[in-house]
Amino acid sequence: MELTAQSVAERLGMDRDDAWLRRLAETGPPARPLELPGPEAARVLLDRLRVAAEDREEIFAALPAAAADPVLRWILDRAHQVLLDGMGQPSGQDIFPVLPAEYGEGARYYLVLLYLATLPATLRFHAARGIPEESSWETFGQLGEVLDIHRHKYGRGGVHVPGWLTLHLRGVIHRLGRLQFELSRWEGRPVLSVHIPAVGGPIGAEACDSSFARARPFFAAHFPEHGAELAVCHSWLLDPQLAAYLPEESNVVRFMRRWELYAGQEEERDGSILEFVFRHTGQPLEQLPQRTSLERAAVAHLRAGGHWRAPSGWTRLP
Ligand SMILES: CC(C)(COP(=O)(O)OP(=O)(O)OC[C@H]1O[C@@H](n2cnc3c(N)ncnc32)[C@H](O)[C@@H]1OP(=O)(O)O)[C@@H](O)C(=O)NCCC(=O)NCCS
Known part of the structure; x- marks a missing residue:
């Protein structure tokens, strides 16, 4: 049948x-x-x-x-x-x-x-x-x-x-060193959407600079019709509240500082940081590991009644 x-x-x-x-x-x-x-x-x-x-x-x-x-x-x-x-x-x-x-x-x-x-x-x-x-x-x-x-x-x-x-x-997604770049559109224009794989070590400034430097030539050579001049990123890593907990020279804060944030993004996205830091499956906050400064920050902020966000930001491609 x-x-x-x-x-x-x-x-x-x-x-x-x-x-x-x-x-x-x-x-x-x-x-x-x-x-x-x-x-x-x-x-x-x-x-x-x-x-x-x-x-x-x-x-x-x-x-x-x-x-x-x-x-x-x-x-x-x-x-x-x-x-x-x-x-x-x-x-x-x-x-x-x-x-x-x-x-x-x-x-x-x-x-x-x-x-x-x-x-x-x-x-x-x-x-x-x-x-x-x-x-x-x-x-x-x-x-x-x-x-x-x-x-x-x-x-x-x-x-x-x-x-x-x-x-x-x-x-449509291409890994160029530490970061991935996705052919995408945002607010009506062509952009490269940036993603950060978990495998590949820290997101040090040099590794990220080198990925960004590869992006425009790569896409100009292989997808010339796309013509993106901007990169966008939608991520928990862009939440400016993290800077209250992590040092200014940490990779996470330095990564965040690369992006201009779009206005009006107050939506609560606790699930996002819980996923990427803890791979959370619903366990109570007190059971989450507290080994790193980021793990401690993620939990402390929630326990104090705060919420995390996953803002969208843009930057001009070098
Ligand atoms: C993005 C990522 C590579 C950043 O790691 P990094 O370069 O080591 O970041 P930093 O050096 O700024 O880390 C600062 C502190 O946070 C800790 N930390 C960073 N990412 C962590 C994570 N995912 N889980 C637990 N702790 C983390 C570090 O160990 C360090 O702790 P310490 O101060 O106690 O030594 C890492 O968070 C990661 O692999 N995330 C998963 C992928 C992801 O989130 N992608 C984005 C999806 S939208």
Whole structure:
């Protein structure tokens, strides 16, 4: 029997009217069914993507099950086509969901399987844009970081930010040294949106300067039609209240000082700092670690009745 968005939703235990599954159904399958890599190819790829051994083994186990499961094949084929349709488009993250874990390993790792199977198309897109292959791999290697964070946070493997990885697969985010730059638009103009991966050590001024210096020439060479002159950043790292707790010469405060903040951003975003400092899963403040000055600041401010923000800022690209 032919699968539909509704029957897939029922089999997975999702809402029958799920908007993402409806979008996949509207998109339809790719011209050629998606090829999942075999065990040898997957081993080489996962190694290159900096995926830890524990995650690698579970992903191997998920591959044959997913390949044989019509429901997951239905999803993987169509999600792949969504990514191909959006290749190079500066349209932000696609809203891809976490699938119900009860459906098994294939559902838990569907985004990783999609990553492995879509990567060749993204690499072709990068190559057509003249991007050196080592630069592509530097960007794609964030998969290992994402899996590590999930295991650290929830105590088991998986991907909690599937939408984030759609940027990598659509070829619109590029890691240039310590920082990542995403082709984006902000308030109607082309910009590079700056992101800070957790892996890569401190965000010292020199490392950040070197990333910023690489950004404009990189995008002018490979995406000349974009023409961004500004970088923007939306992050807990830009909350000026941090300067009341951390020294002026700390990396966090020096990073914050790079940005002009947009006015009128009073929205409370405690969840953001709690995520990036503690990978918080709802435990009470008194149970959070207090080893670093930032951990102590994050908790002290909340206990004093304050709130954290995640402001947006801009700076001119050098
Ligand atoms: C961004 C990041 C690399 C900054 O780290 P850094 O360069 O070491 O920052 P600083 O040197 O200014 O650190 C000042 C203090 O805060 C601590 N600190 C910094 N980031 C921390 C974090 N994520 N968790 C706990 N403590 C942290 C440092 O250990 C230092 O503590 P100390 O004074 O007790 O020695 C780090 O916070 C990180 O990896 N964050 C996760 C990724 C992220 O937040 N991205 C942005 C998403 S919007």
